Amino acid sequence: MTDYAPPASIQDEMLAFLLSTPTPQNIIDFHASESAQDRPHYLLEVNRQGTLSDDERAELNEASQMNHLIMRLIEKMKQRRTIKGGQENDLR
Numbered sequence: 238m239t240d241y242a243p244p245a246s247i248q249d250e251m252l253a254f255l256l257s258t259p260t261p262q263n264i265i266d267f268h269a270s271e272s273a274q275d276r277p278h279y280l281l282e283v284n285r286q287g288t289l290s291d292d293e294r295a296e297l298n299e300a301s302q303m304n305h306l307i308m309r310l311i312e313k314m315k316q317r318r319t320i321k322g323g324q325e326n327d328l329r
Contacts, residue, residue: 245273246276246300247269247274248300249273250270250273251267261314261317261318264311265311267307267311280297280300281297284297
């Protein structure tokens with residue numbers, strides 16, 4: 238008998254990715270796997286139908302916040318690559 242392992246959540250994938258000490262280019266190129274994206278896509282569809290439970294709404298909000306964080310991180314890495322006057326921009 239094989240143990241069933243549910244697909245990693247998008248949050249788990251992002252955390253594992255960030256803990257892997259990615260290079261700036263790895264961060265810019267990051268995309269969550271399709272299986273990790275399935276759950277947020279499902280939750281978005283249920284939200285459109287207006288039938289999200291409170292727990293699902295909290296899960297969707299968390300996934301949305303993680304997505305926003307990674308998008309900001311990608312944008313900062315892109316800005317950092319822009320060199321002005323021989324020095325990299327800071328990340329503030």
